[in-house]
Amino acid sequence: MLKTNAFDAQTAGAISADKLAMIEKRRRLLGPAYQLFYQDPLHLVKGEGVWVFDVDGRRYLDVYNNVPSVGHCHPHVLKALTEQAGMLNTHTRYLHDNVLNFAEKLIGTMPKELAQVMFTCTGSEANDLALRIAEDFTGGTGVIVTDYSYHGMTKAIAATSASMLPYVKLGSDVRTVAAPVHNPEHPEQVGKQFAANVREALADMARHGIKPAAILIDTFFTSDGGFFDPPGFLQEAIAAVREAGGLYIADEVQPGYGRSGEHMWGFERHNLVPDLVTLGKPMGNGHPMAATVVKPHILERFGSESSYFNTFGGNTVSSAVGLAVLEVIEQENLLPSVYKAGRAIVGGIEALAERFEGIGQVRGAGLFVGVDFVDKDGNPDPARAIEVVNDLRQHGVLIGASGPHANILKIRPPLVFTDQHAQILVSTLEKVLANP
CATH class of the missing domain: 3.90.1150.10 (Aspartate Aminotransferase, domain 1)
Incomplete structure (x- = not known):
């Protein structure tokens, strides 16, 4: 790296x-x-x-x-944090309005298919959880990422972060594809070439007996250098992954929370609905927060068989902070x-x-x-x-x-x-x- x-x-x-x-x-x-x-x-x-x-x-x-x-030290977010910290800070195994109010408002910003959310503390955890869910649902282990991807620091997710090569090795079932190349003269070629690269990765998985679980993509290709256009170019590649039985995980840690100025989420630029969405840093305005949002049918077996608990994810203070951040984005337009x-x-x-x-x-x-x-x-x-x-x-x-x-x-x-x-x-x- x-x-x-x-x-x-x-x-x-x-x-x-x-x-x-x-x-x-x-x-x-x-x-x-x-x-x-x-x-x-x-x-x-x-x-x-x-x-x-x-x-x-x-x-x-x-x-x-x-x-x-x-913004640094936004007064509305600070007020929410300090007031809740002065009353109660505890985990999600007790009933409390904060986590429900926050979850409802967060999910309300997304397509209706993405209807359930699980809270973590870091984007690394969120991606790790999303990958576990995807593998459970599909029965596959293959993951497609871009050549200079970064998705986090847990052992499993570091193995999908190609930017950490050569010292940190990619997982044996991980395949990399070149990031899309900005081509203003021939914009129609951007999506076609990216999809061709994804199909090649899927074919290589098939040759090695690897069943695909997911394509994990930062929708702004942040670590690769930032690639955004033309809108919609991701559609063909995502269709190829789904046809092969894999899921689409949109890593929105950096593209999300309105960064495009046109949509709340980066995947909306491509008129796509991911199967799972991972969130991180911007959620808490500096407070450690992250989440995995998922289509309910994908979560059903994992949730009932595996259960899930995160001591700090979704705690009462974090939920108050997360809600306040969404309120600022909305109220300040x-x-x-x-x-x-x-x-x-x-x-x-x-x-x-x-x-x-x-x-x-x-x-x-x-x-x-x-x-x-x-x-x-x-x-x-x-x-x-x-x-x-x-x-x-x-x-x-x-x-x-x-x-x-x-x-x-x-x-x-x-x-x-x-x-x-x-x-x-x-x-x-x-x-x-x-x-x-």
Whole structure:
């Protein structure tokens, strides 16, 4: 797995003695598996809306963090959390209104076929649970994912996260397919090629006596670099999986909760109804929450034979928080603003691409935008992308990189990001590009 934009002590520039001491303490206490962002890591102490503040009081525009989906420290969400925490926090084996009210509102945002929800604490757990249910229902074990997928950290789900190769191995029954390629000149080919790749994976499973259980897809192909168009291109591939007896698991941890600005869920962009949907980070605005939503007939045997319990999933405080997040999205009518801000980002960076060499494709759906950096021959240019990421950080804008070559700017700010914030991003990027 590429350590995209990870701090490297060997190449770090001038860093204060206090920060170096903190980095060393972190390494000593947390071990080597944890990573830090940026050549000069940030020491953050406060967040508000789309802004975060470091220990010295400097303000940064957060253009990367989808976890606080309705903005850092949103007062309505904080009120729900603190009030419920002051009354009762317990699991779902007691009756309580919160989990029912939250479940009802969450399910109400989805197609009617997706009528039952099971709560977890992380997206990894949600995907793990969805995979267990899919295997139970189909009797299969084969899973199709994309070449640079990321779906989580449990043992089973790490084995479906191809971006963690080569050290973390794929499961023996997992097959990878190339992510779709953005093709504005021939958009009809995007879905056909992706479906052909999926059929090839299914054929390989058949040759090895593997029965398919599911295709597990992040509907924005986030780790692969972000691919969104044309709307509907996933339909042929999903039909092929279902024809072979597998299910469609939509990983909505990053595409969901209105990120496209047009729909609440990424799969709606393709006019599809998944068999299972997995949710995560944005559900709790920073509070650890996740869920698996499922068609009831798929869950019936697993639920009655296996049972399910999660000590913290769906607890009274989490349910209050989750409900509050949905209320903010609805009451503040965020989706139109998300769409407008996303168009401002794409349009602004497309204009920069006409002036500055090195910017390739600019792709977006609402507040998820991917910007390719390429060399003069059109090949991925990760060095330039990471340089831009770190230069933006120095200018007060936080952003990330993604894709198998780490050459794609990953833009996915909180949903309260406006077109005015988009102008700050674009103007700062212009400044960085003009002074390499």
